[in-house]
Amino acid sequence: MSIEKYDLVILGSGPAGFSAAMRAIDFNKSVCLIEAKHLGGTGIINGALTSKTMWELSRDFSIASSVKRGYRASGLNVNYKQVQKTIIQAAKQKQLQMLSQIETYSQPNKESGNITLKNGWGKFIDSHTVEITSGSKTEQVHGENFIIATGSRPRQIPEVVIDQERIIDSEGIMGLKEFPERMIILGSGIIGCEFATIFSNYNQTEVHLLDRQHKVIPYEDDDLSSFVSKNLENNGVNIHHTANLRTIRKRPDCLEVVLDYQDGHSKVLEVDVALVAIGRIPNLDNIGLENVGIKTTDRGYLDINEVCATDNFKSCNIFAAGDISGHAQLYSVGELQGRYIVETLYGNLEYPLDYSNMSTLMFFKPEVAAVGLNEKACRKNKIPYRVATYSNSLVNRAVAMRAVDGFIKIIVSDDGEDRILGMRAAGPQASTLITSIAYQITQKGTLKDIRQNVHPHPSISEGVQECLRVFEEKSIYKPKAFPDLIKLKSWKPEV
Known part of the structure; x- marks a missing residue:
């Protein structure tokens, strides 16, 4: 039997x-792309695209259902099957x-x-051969180089059986027949917070959120x-802070969920569906890692080096990218790593990978965006900083949109250089502001580098401009007049 190369x-x-695969085409290479389930993986189905479409x-x-904007929609209703249909169309x-x-x-x-x-x-047979199984058919392909990009799947809770009917994970959302x-x-x-936002937005479901700690997004x-x-x-x-799941009992007409709280009391809830959303684990089972001498870390991920190789690059032809790599499980990280590997193999690298x-x-409602360090990270690493917060309620575009619930928060170093360290934005267009x-x-960059930028009016980005001006006490609206809306503080580690 001939083997394709x-x-x-x-x-x-x-x-x-x-x-x-698409970057390899740029280098005139022949590529074999193997997919066991859905083309696009979780990035398309049961993940980023479908959940964000639903959001x-x-x-x-x-x-549309709001009554605070001067209009009231009549006859407004929602059908879960029609929502599903629209989501599937997007995917x-x-x-x-x-x-x-x-x-x-x-x-x-x-x-x-x-x-x-x-x-x-x-499944790897050896370092240059992969066997592909589809139903009862098998074939082998030969490769000079390989990339493992098998993604991840929802993490399960021990002793809680996912049946994708009443007890589901994110892959069971699309299987629900109704709200x-x-x-x-x-x-x-x-x-968890995204799905809590989605289902509460539709106002068809009584939503409970289990929070083992004192605050969500801890x-x-x-x-x-x-x-x-x-x-x-x-x-x-309904957020249940400091609560732990003891058990879920299946009853004919409901699920009985027993929660134990940190202060010692317990509570029993009746629900129709329990959604498990406690993170994701890498898909590395049964792909023949043992046949090529690759072991996983204690956390179950692949240990990769600075160019995403699973061993010394000069002696290794197997690379890894995406959720299995042990780095942040983000669409952008997987995409960045995949392209970087190909450039490592066939091109000239212009810069190292930086996570x-x-x-x-x-x-959420409203959306939230984050980049760089937050205050917790600065304090953990003993980085002196200043932080300014500016409320959307002072930004004209947000006022016009009647979407003033949100803020912009920027952190700079307090070492005389005023380096930009991080930003958090909440509210309309937060995803654009962060860029x-x-x-x-x-x-x-530093405050000096960006303070002269002029933003168009009216725009949400004017909030960024004003937040930066707060550091130099040059903002149009002053913290003294609006102490709850504009804040500036600093922190330095104790000597």
Whole structure:
């Protein structure tokens, strides 16, 4: 049996795998892209695209149903199946775009590389051979280099069986037949809070959120955690702080959820659906790592070096990218790593990989964006800093949008250099605001570098401009007049 040979074989078609495949085409390489489930991986199905589509739809519904804007929509209703249909349409649109590009480059030619998509489960036989299993059929492909980009799956709670009917994880959301009347979300990180926002936005479900600690999003500063928590509660979410799950009992007509609180009391809730959202674990089972001498870390991830190789680059032809790499499980990180590996193999690297400045978007109500260090990180690393906070209620565009619930928070070093260290933004267009500050952090920018930028009026970004002016006591609106809306403080480690 003849074995097909490729320059690059990639396991997984998510953001890491697909971006790597397309970058390899730029270098005129032959690529085999192997996908066991859905083209695009979790980046498209049961993940980033589907959940954010659902969030966008829920936000639209929440705005349409508001009675505080001078109008009232009549006959407004929502159907879960129709919502599902719209979400699937979005996912299919993106998958068809990916397929169209794959087909465009499926035939070898002299001007560019080519790509072959194979559906099935890939498993290493040796360092140059992968076996692909699809149903009862198997085949082998030979590769000069490999990228493992198999992604991740939802983490489970011991002794809680996911049936994807009444006890579900994020992969079961699309399987619901209707909006549940009552739901508990187990986990108060980004994923849990996003789904709490989505279902409470539709106002069809009584939403409970289990928070084992005192505040949601506990790794962020207290002001941001409190902001998110307050807005969830204002949106109708019942947050159970300092509570641990003892058990879930299945009854014929409901689930009985037993919670134990830190102060010693317990509570029993009746819900229709329990959503487990406690993070994700890497997909590394049954891909033949033992056949190529690759071991996982204590946390179950692959240990990669500065160029994402699983061993010394000069003697290694197997690389890893995305959620399995042990770095932040972000779409942007996977995409960055996938492209970087290909440039390592076939191009000239212009800069090293840098994970210190990855922007994060949190799809709450309102949306939240983060980049760089927060106050907790500065204090942990004993970095002296100054921090300014500016409320959206003073930004004309936000006032005009009637969307004043939010703020901009910027941190700079307090060492005489005024380096931009981090930013948190909450409110409309937060995802756009974060980009300019992310660039300044990457370029090691300072207040001096960006203070002369003039922002258009009226725009949300004027809030960034004013927040920067607060550091130099030059803002148009003054902290003395609005002490609850404009704040400036500093911190230095004790000597």
